[in-house]
Amino acid sequence: xxxxxxxxxxxxxKKLLSITLILNSSLExxxxxxxxxxxxxxxxxxxxxxxxxxxxxxxxxFFDVALGEKGELIKQIRLKLGEGIAGYVALERKSLIVNxxxxxxxxxxxxxxxxxxxxxxxxxxxxxxxxxLLGVIQAINKKNNDIFDYKDLELFExxxxxxxxxxxxxxxxxxxxxxxYQTAFALAEAVEKRDPYTGGHIKxxxxxxxxxxxxxxxxxxxxxxxxxxxxLHDIGKIGIDDYILxxxxxxxxxxFEIMKRHTSIGVEILNKVKHxxxxxxxxxxxxxxxxxxxYPKGLKEEEIxxxxxxxxxxxxxxxMTSNRPYRKxxxxxxxxxxxxxxxxYQLDPLVVSAFISAYERGKIISQNRRxxxxx
Amino acid sequence: xxxxxxxxxxxxxKKLLSITLILNSSLExxxxxxxxxxxxxxxxxxxxxxxxxxxxxxxxxFFDVALGEKGELIKQIRLKLGEGIAGYVALERKSLIVNxxxxxxxxxxxxxxxxxxxxxxxxxxxxxxxxxLLGVIQAINKKNNDIFDYKDLELFExxxxxxxxxxxxxxxxxxxxxxxYQTAFALAEAVEKRDPYTGGHIKxxxxxxxxxxxxxxxxxxxxxxxxxxxxLHDIGKIGIDDYILxxxxxxxxxxFEIMKRHTSIGVEILNKVKHxxxxxxxxxxxxxxxxxxxYPKGLKEEEIxxxxxxxxxxxxxxxMTSNRPYRKxxxxxxxxxxxxxxxxYQLDPLVVSAFISAYERGKIISQNRRxxxxx
Numbered sequence: 001x002x003x004x005x006x007x008x009x010x011x012x013x014k015k016l017l018s019i020t021l022i023l024n025s026s027l028e029x030x031x032x033x034x035x036x037x038x039x040x041x042x043x044x045x046x047x048x049x050x051x052x053x054x055x056x057x058x059x060x061x062f063f064d065v066a067l068g069e070k071g072e073l074i075k076q077i078r079l080k081l082g083e084g085i086a087g088y089v090a091l092e093r094k095s096l097i098v099n100x101x102x103x104x105x106x107x108x109x110x111x112x113x114x115x116x117x118x119x120x121x122x123x124x125x126x127x128x129x130x131x132x133l134l135g136v137i138q139a140i141n142k143k144n145n146d147i148f149d150y151k152d153l154e155l156f157e158x159x160x161x162x163x164x165x166x167x168x169x170x171x172x173x174x175x176x177x178x179x180x181y182q183t184a185f186a187l188a189e190a191v192e193k194r195d196p197y198t199g200g201h202i203k204x205x206x207x208x209x210x211x212x213x214x215x216x217x218x219x220x221x222x223x224x225x226x227x228x229x230x231x232l233h234d235i236g237k238i239g240i241d242d243y244i245l246x247x248x249x250x251x252x253x254x255x256f257e258i259m260k261r262h263t264s265i266g267v268e269i270l271n272k273v274k275h276x277x278x279x280x281x282x283x284x285x286x287x288x289x290x291x292x293x294x295y296p297k298g299l300k301e302e303e304i305x306x307x308x309x310x311x312x313x314x315x316x317x318x319x320m321t322s323n324r325p326y327r328k329x330x331x332x333x334x335x336x337x338x339x340x341x342x343x344x345y346q347l348d349p350l351v352v353s354a355f356i357s358a359y360e361r362g363k364i365i366s367q368n369r370r371x372x373x374x375x
Numbered sequence: 376x377x378x379x380x381x382x383x384x385x386x387x388x389k390k391l392l393s394i395t396l397i398l399n400s401s402l403e404x405x406x407x408x409x410x411x412x413x414x415x416x417x418x419x420x421x422x423x424x425x426x427x428x429x430x431x432x433x434x435x436x437f438f439d440v441a442l443g444e445k446g447e448l449i450k451q452i453r454l455k456l457g458e459g460i461a462g463y464v465a466l467e468r469k470s471l472i473v474n475x476x477x478x479x480x481x482x483x484x485x486x487x488x489x490x491x492x493x494x495x496x497x498x499x500x501x502x503x504x505x506x507x508l509l510g511v512i513q514a515i516n517k518k519n520n521d522i523f524d525y526k527d528l529e530l531f532e533x534x535x536x537x538x539x540x541x542x543x544x545x546x547x548x549x550x551x552x553x554x555x556y557q558t559a560f561a562l563a564e565a566v567e568k569r570d571p572y573t574g575g576h577i578k579x580x581x582x583x584x585x586x587x588x589x590x591x592x593x594x595x596x597x598x599x600x601x602x603x604x605x606x607l608h609d610i611g612k613i614g615i616d617d618y619i620l621x622x623x624x625x626x627x628x629x630x631f632e633i634m635k636r637h638t639s640i641g642v643e644i645l646n647k648v649k650h651x652x653x654x655x656x657x658x659x660x661x662x663x664x665x666x667x668x669x670y671p672k673g674l675k676e677e678e679i680x681x682x683x684x685x686x687x688x689x690x691x692x693x694x695m696t697s698n699r700p701y702r703k704x705x706x707x708x709x710x711x712x713x714x715x716x717x718x719x720y721q722l723d724p725l726v727v728s729a730f731i732s733a734y735e736r737g738k739i740i741s742q743n744r745r746x747x748x749x750x
Contacts, residue, residue: 006381013388017395017533024399024540027547158392165399172402173548175650180555182648187562190613190644238565242617269565273557275550 012155016043019159023166027173028220032166033064036137043159044123044152046139051163052079052086053135054127061086061135063111073114084108085122086136093133095125095157099147123148125160129168137163177224185231191238195245197325201318204367206230208314208355211363215354216310228276229283229307233315236266236284248325263287263296282307286315289346301348309348313339313355316347321366332359332366387530391418394534398541402548403595407541408439411512418534419498419527421514426538427454427461428510429502436461436510438486448489459483460497461511468508470500470532474522498523500535504543512538552599560606566613570620572700576693579742581605583689583730586738590729591685603651604658604682608690611641611659623700638662638671657682661690664721676723684723688714688730691722696741707734707741 001009019039026032033051040049052061061079079087088106089096099121101107112119120141127134137160142148188202209230213223237245240262244255251259266284270276285299285308292300294312304312320335330338336359343352358364376384394414401407408426415424427436436454454462463481464471474496476482487494495516502509512535517523563577584605588598612620615637619630626634641659645651660674660683667675669687679687695710705713711734718727733739 001378001382003376003378003381006378006385007376010381010385010388013385013392017388017392017537020392020395021536021540024537024544027544161396162392162399165396169399169402169544169548173544173551176548176551176555179648179650180551180558183555183559183645183651184562186644186647187559187610187613189647190610190640194613235562235565238562238569238613265565269561270558272561272564273554275554276558 009151012043016155016159016162019043020162023162024169027170029167029170029174032163032170036163036166039159039163040137040139044139044148044156045143045146046123046148047141047143048117048139050138050140051135052090052138054090054133061090064135074111077111077114079108085124086138089124089126089136090133093126093128095123095153095160097148097150097153098122098124099142120145121148123152123156125153125156127160127164127167129164134164134167181228181231184228188231188235191235194237194242197246197248197323200367200370201322202231202234204318204365205233205311205314208317208358208364209310211358212310212314212351212354214363215358216351222306225279225282226307226310229279230311230314232266232270232279233283233286233311234262234266235269236262236264238269239265250326260287260295279307281305283311284308286311288312290348291345293346304348306351309351313347313351316342317355317364318367321368323367329366329368332368335366384526387418391530391534391537394418395537398537399544402545404542404545404549407538407545411538411541414534414538415512415514419514419523419531420518420521421498421523422516422518423492423514425513425515426510427465427513429465429508436465439510449486452486452489454483460499461513464499464501464511465508468501468503470498470528470535472523472525472528473497473499474517495520496523498527498531500528500531502535502539502542504539509539509542556603556606559603563606563610566610569612569617572621572623573697575742575745576697577606577609579693580608580686580689583692583733583739584685586733587685587689587726587729589738590733591726597681600654600657601682601685604654605686605689607641607645607654608658608661608686609637609641610644611637611639613644614640625701635662635670654682656680658686659683661686663687665723666720668721679723681726684726688722688726691717692730692739693742696743698742704741704743707743710741 019042023032023035023039026035036051037049040046051064053064054061059081063074063077081087081091085096085098085101085104085106085108087108098104098107101119101122107119123139124136126136139148139156185202192198192202206227209226210223213226218226240259244251244258247255263284263286267280270280270283282305285304288294288297288299288304288308289312290301290304290309292298317335317339320338321329321332323329336356339347339352339355343349355364394417398407398410398414401410411426412424415421426439428439429436434456438449438452456462456466460471460473460476460479460481460483462483473479473482476494476497482494498514499511501511514523514531560577567573567577581602584601585598588601593601615634619626619633622630638659638661642655645655645658657680660679663669663672663674663679663683664687665676665679665684667673692710692714695713696704696707698704711731714722714727714730718724730739
């Protein structure tokens with residue numbers, strides 16, 4: 001190679017390196033997928049990039065991200081191993097250049113038909129991590145009507161390795177988080193089931209909280225913290241005796257005082273977890289009231305963590321609209337107007353208005369209105 | 376640059392890329408740290424590489440990995456921000472080349488004194504992720520008595536970016552796993568506390584299981600699964616009523632039948648968690664017996680998952696050596712000889728021998744012999 005060729009190669013490797021940094025800077029699968037597609041076009045100077053992921057159960061490839069108006073149509077396409085150029089590459093686990101797809105019988109025309117796009121050339125590499133097929137990446141139509149060459153192929157294979165690792169890391173992280181949250185939920189639900197009359201409460205409150213978070217435009221981290229806090233908000237009930245939890249009639253004043261301890265018991269339990277301090281305070285302030293009349297600490301207004309103020313509204317609504325052994329749940333309308341009345345008194349007015357707006361957009365389905373009633 | 380220079384640069388970038396792949400292939404901090412140190416010497420052709428991590432609480436840098444016999448001595452060194460060349464780089468957040476450390480007053484001599492190593496030149500870059508200082512990397516002594524130049528510096532900074540991301544990802548993953556396990560443990564302990572006489576059981580059984588896993592040389596993934604299974608093995612007791620759990624005298628036959636349901640309740644609870652199938656069966660087979668006389672299914676020998684066979688031995692030992700309201704715990708010797716007797720009958724002989732060997736190496740400390748008695 002002469003120095004011009006070397007310089008070109010060096011520049012391409014520098015670009016590859018900078019895209020690598022971007023890819024690895026996220027552990028969110030969706031972000032990694034999007035950055036991958038952006039990277040494809042840059043790395044080998046292609047018109048379009050696409051990413052197909054491998055569905056291990058069905059042994060099929062599918063387009064995960066498809067931008068533009070035709071995106072949804074393309075998402076429906078599923079390729080079996082061996083089907084189309086992508087399926088061929090996935091099956092053979094070898095990269096492939098096809099510089100004139102019209103002459104290649106393997107070419108799968110449906111994607112073009114659905115998207116209205118005209119594929120001329122394809123460079124395709126498999127995504128493999130520790131011998132496991134994750135999918136394939138495709139660069140489509142080299143720019144300037146040029147053709148893909150072996151240098152493109154070499155670089156694209158390096159990129160495929162980088163993508164595979166980034167996807168696997170994001171998957172591992174996401175799976176771990178899901179497992180964590182699902183386990184917390186399973187245990188919280190089991191605690192809830194000690195009282196046969198509160199079935200489905202945690203699930204509904206968690207859903208309501210996430211709907212409110214959406215209205216309030218909370219960022220991903222805050223949403224996740226809120227979700228975990230909502231799941232765990234009643235976990236302190238582990239420490240309340242059966243005879244109080246299951247009492248089929250209203251509690252006496254003394255019993256209610258004991259029941260109230262569930263918030264401080266919750267704090268005690270979860271304070272042992274090093275990195276949960278950001279949710280503990282919130283989760284267990286859900287019986288604090290905006291006007292300072294709540295428990296356990298009698299905090300008011302912004303002294304109450306936002307998480308606690310959100311759970312309070314959702315918890316109140318669910319308590320009002322759910323059935324109890326000694327009374328039927330209130331109608332949604334009655335509960336909603338009660339919540340509105342409490343805005344600025346027991347409940348945070350900002351959270352209440354976010355709740356109402358989520359309710360009006362059909363995001364809050366009370367126990368009354370559920371088909372899949374958990375009780 | 377001429378073509379020889381470009382080729383050299385290209386080769387260095389290719390090397391950087393291949394090290395990047397290795398670094399990102401692990402989400403274990405320790406592995407990432409080791410691969411970083413290996414990478415340093417390769418990337419800039421240095422005699423030795425070192426990694427100092429930043430302790431955010433104490434605002435100090437410390438050597439995380441230090442190989443060789445002097446490693447432990449070096450590990451004790453802690454540098455304040457601004458102290459030594461590494462501390463300077465961390466404070467200023469700028470890379471630095473010092474090609475003759477003997478003439479630089481910032482040079483911190485203690486590391487050389489402790490290691491007996493002679494530092495001549497240093498190339499040092501800060502590790503920064505999203506504006507957060509993670510540490511610094513140092514390349515020490517360019518090989519062949521050469522000096523570090525600006526090309527080394529440029530490449531080293533790229534490497535520092537890559538390392539920062541890899542370290543942060545591994546930290547995030549590890550922190551999430553810790554939080555998950557600690558949360559599971561906190562909830563399991565809270566369930567345990569409903570019965571005031573079983574305090575510390577889960578903690579001890581989990582420790583015993585990990586000691587046995589060590590003896591059996593289980594790999595990291597199996598150990599982690601076993602740990603989670605041990606933490607959760609009695610979680611089904613959530614579904615057992617107070618009056619049975621807390622009964623201060625031995626259970627009647629009927630009560631015992633109810634108590635036995637805790638294993639199937641545990642299965643029910645955790646079967647809702649998608650990715651826990653590998654631990655569920657194990658965790659809740661801890662009352663199966665090697666000879667097929669256990670519950671809930673009456674499995675025998677290898678039909679019982681290894682996790683269940685390990686928990687069974689540890690659970691049995693702890694049950695025997697712990698105090699109950701109606702009897703004092705047995706002496707270790709008596710319990711050990713009882714366990715030996717059950718090898719091949721109720722208990723798996725291989726697990727029993729691993730347990731005995733862990734016990735003999737002082738890794739199993741019964742409740743009797745604990746100072747920090749949790750009861």
